[in-house]
Amino acid sequence: MNNTSATVPLNYLNHKTGLWSWLSSTDHKRIGLLYLYSITIFFCVAAVLGLLMRIEKFAPGPTIMTAQTYNGMFTIHGIIMIFIVVIPGLAAVFGNIFLPIMIGAKDVAFPKLNLFSWYIYITGACLGLYSQFANGHSPDTGWTFYVPYSAEASSNVVIALTAAFVLGFASILTGLNFIVTIHRLRAPGMTWFRMPLFPWSLYATAWIQLLATPIVGITLLMVIAERTLQIGFFDPTLGGDPVLYQHLFWIYSHPAVYVMILPAMGVVTEIFPTFSQKPVFGYVPIVFSSLAIALVGYFVWGHHMFTSGMSYESRWFFSFLTFLVAIPSAIKVFNWLSTMYGGSVDLKPPLLYAISFIFLFTIGGFTGLTLGSLATNIQVHNTDFVVAHFHYIIFGGMGFGFFAGIHYWYPKIYGRMYNFKWANIAWGFLFIGFNILYFPLFIIGIQGMPRRYFDYDPKFQTGQMISSVGAVILVIGLIGMISNLVYHVRRGAIAPANPWHGVTLEWQIPSPPPHENFDEVPVITHGPYVFDNPHTKND
Amino acid sequence: MTTSEHIEHSEHIDSDTGKLGMWLFLFTELFLFGGLFIVYAVMRSKYAADFHHAALELNVLIGATNTVVLLVSSMTVAMSLTAIQQKQKNLAIGLIFIxxxxxxxxxxxxxxxxGHKISLHLYPGSEVMKTLPHGEIMFFGLYYMMTGLHALxxxxxxxxxxIVMMRISSGKINQxxxxxxxxxxxxxxxVDLIWIFLFPLLYLIT
Structure with a gap:
């Protein structure tokens, strides 16, 4: 590196080298990359667990593992994917790298706290992994830790609960950092409504992180107390109330879904204008739909509990709010499509992923309404239909949003370009594999296949087999995508500062960005999506 | 070198930014205890009579004393802040010490x-506790959880x-x-505020 630093201009990647310079860096871009690498590793671990589960279900009866192993696997798959991968996910990676740049700041408001959050995150992540292996009793409660089973199970539930608690703390501190950053560090002239939409979505996300995570924190602590001190908050044999646990758990864990999806929406909102060379359609409605999703999403948790025993009034109220939250989501979909309409659409890999995001998210959203209706909910509750819906939202939405984001910002992050053809082929495998994997689950779910079952009635075998084949195709796509990206970090063609002709601030600085982002503080004089393209009308 | 500037920049975070961060953090603390308050409310409505009996076990005098102690300590910490603003370093240290x-x-x-409760075997999981009705077990469970978390x-x-006191004496915290x-x-x-809620909920409402 020292030889090249004479010729290559100094940037955040090469201004200091060595492992310690990364582990002690308070540079938001480096911390974002630390998150990217750790999240990728954990994602691969949990994806392998998912693949093993699918192989197990290729045929009825035990195939490659015992029932207890399967229970441990779906639990750890869930804990890793939810708490370690998708909740920090986009916000911690792209939020850290690009939020300060997009609002014209040198760093986040509390750089040391930012690094500290990563260490908390890694501690929690390692605890989560440890719970899988310690004493050979991986937790088998599912990632939801429902009592009374989680209070009684003899597996490593306490370690897993502690892991989730610690990870929640990291999430809170990241959210806090982002809120303060957006309030205090916007560049001169960058008023709230001149801010790009990705920072706006992070702002909405951060408030959910801040206001919802403490509730699950104390709830998990109460389950820990229940197991270690025999305090029976939720255990009916000690006078506790298991439904109360479900309420407290979902008060956080439903908004957590919006913590996952809102930043993904923010990412594709950046991608559509850039690859259409046209201002985003309906800037203000998108801003307010983000805030509305955050606000209403806070009050829909009861729709996870329609069959758990709630009054009729609560059920229709939660159902009504669930339908209400679909409105701002739909507004966003209309805005994205209208942004492309009449633009000079350039179907590069980031846009390909962003369009598949819309497709998959829409399927996930509509099936969410099936689950949110009181009558149909009883039929499909706790079936594979839920699994399919959930993965369409989380993997099809947040996952593809993440893939879109990494393909969009990759040249900015590394100053290199990946191979387009390779990326397109990998996308084909991912998109087709994804649908083959999850769509059959809708059908066998409606037919009555319960979720989380290790074995199944032979009548579901066709659906299960197709789904397992899809899993293999999906994994091939993942390997193709990740290897394309990893391979070209050092070997890719040198990327220009602005390969996509983007107009937000991150494209106005060199690739990779210099250590302090901007040589001089940018002064903002207009909105974020003003294109010079003569064929399209600017706002 | 840019790094040294950078470190200096982050060591003196601008005061409004730092305070905004702290206020947001305090919100999350309130929500943390909020979860316990919800459980308290639900359980109290479910086991009103048992909560009444169990609450009689608590010593209102000690609770009231501790309330006064914390209120006074809140005052002294606020006074120390005024002292540092008026450059009275030693007074500020003294007030924080109090x-x-x-x-x-x-x-x-x-x-x-x-210690008194535990000597009476009134702790979760004890033999005495198992003979009590559900509501009383719940009350003591909440009592230990809430006051324990508060004590933490x-x-x-x-x-x-x-740390603040040491930094004042070394001059890092100054006017x-x-x-x-x-x-x-x-x-x-x-810490004081949460106690103000815990005291009536646990000691006074019987």
Whole structure:
């Protein structure tokens, strides 16, 4: 590196080298990359667990593992994917790298706290992994830790609960950092409504992180107390109330879904204008739909509990709010499509992923309404239909949003370009594999296949087999995508500062960005999506 | 070198930014205890009579003493902030020291209170506890959880204020830069505030 630093201009990647310079860096871009690498590793671990589960279900009866192993696997798959991968996910990676740049700041408001959050995150992540292996009793409660089973199970539930608690703390501190950053560090002239939409979505996300995570924190602590001190908050044999646990758990864990999806929406909102060379359609409605999703999403948790025993009034109220939250989501979909309409659409890999995001998210959203209706909910509750819906939202939405984001910002992050053809082929495998994997689950779910079952009635075998084949195709796509990206970090063609002709601030600085982002503080004089393209009308 | 500038920049975070961060953090603390308050509310409505009986076991005098102790400590920590703004370094150190003594008094009272309950075998999982009705078990469970979590916050607040005191004496906190002291005081007020809610809920409503 020292030889090249004479010729290559100094940037955040090469201004200091060595492992310690990364582990002690308070540079938001480096911390974002630390998150990217750790999240990728954990994602691969949990994806392998998912693949093993699918192989197990290729045929009825035990195939490659015992029932207890399967229970441990779906639990750890869930804990890793939810708490370690998708909740920090986009916000911690792209939020850290690009939020300060997009609002014209040198760093986040509390750089040391930012690094500290990563260490908390890694501690929690390692605890989560440890719970899988310690004493050979991986937790088998599912990632939801429902009592009374989680209070009684003899597996490593306490370690897993502690892991989730610690990870929640990291999430809170990241959210806090982002809120303060957006309030205090916007560049001169960058008023709230001149801010790009990705920072706006992070702002909405951060408030959910801040206001919802403490509730699950104390709830998990109460389950820990229940197991270690025999305090029976939720255990009916000690006078506790298991439904109360479900309420407290979902008060956080439903908004957590919006913590996952809102930043993904923010990412594709950046991608559509850039690859259409046209201002985003309906800037203000998108801003307010983000805030509305955050606000209403806070009050829909009861729709996870329609069959758990709630009054009729609560059920229709939660159902009504669930339908209400679909409105701002739909507004966003209309805005994205209208942004492309009449633009000079350039179907590069980031846009390909962003369009598949819309497709998959829409399927996930509509099936969410099936689950949110009181009558149909009883039929499909706790079936594979839920699994399919959930993965369409989380993997099809947040996952593809993440893939879109990494393909969009990759040249900015590394100053290199990946191979387009390779990326397109990998996308084909991912998109087709994804649908083959999850769509059959809708059908066998409606037919009555319960979720989380290790074995199944032979009548579901066709659906299960197709789904397992899809899993293999999906994994091939993942390997193709990740290897394309990893391979070209050092070997890719040198990327220009602005390969996509983007107009937000991150494209106005060199690739990779210099250590302090901007040589001089940018002064903002207009909105974020003003294109010079003569064929399209600017706002 | 740009790094040295950078470090200096982050060591003196601008005061409004630092305080905004602290206030947001305090919100999350309130929500943390909020979860326990919800459980308390639900359980109280479910087992009103048992809660009434169990609450009679608590010593209102110790509870009231501790309330006064914390209120006074909140005052002294606020006074120390005024002292540092008026360049009275030694007075500020003295006032924080008094705050720490009061925190100690609070914890000693708490220790005797818990010790007394435990000597009566009123702790979760004990044989005596198992003979009690569900509502009373729940009350004591909540009592230990809420006051325990609060006591943990007293300890954290005490450590924070000790650091503040050392920084005042070394001159790092001074008339110009007292963000850490301000945030420490804010945290201490939160500890006080939560107690103001715990005291009536656990000791007074019988």
């Amino acid at each position: 705050t720490l003594i009061l925190a100690g008094v609070f914890m000693v009272n708490k220790y005797f209170e818990w 916050h007293v300890i954290i607040g005490g450590i924070l204020l000790t 110009e830069h007292y963000l850490l002291q301000e945030n420490g005081a804010l945290y201490w007020h939160l």
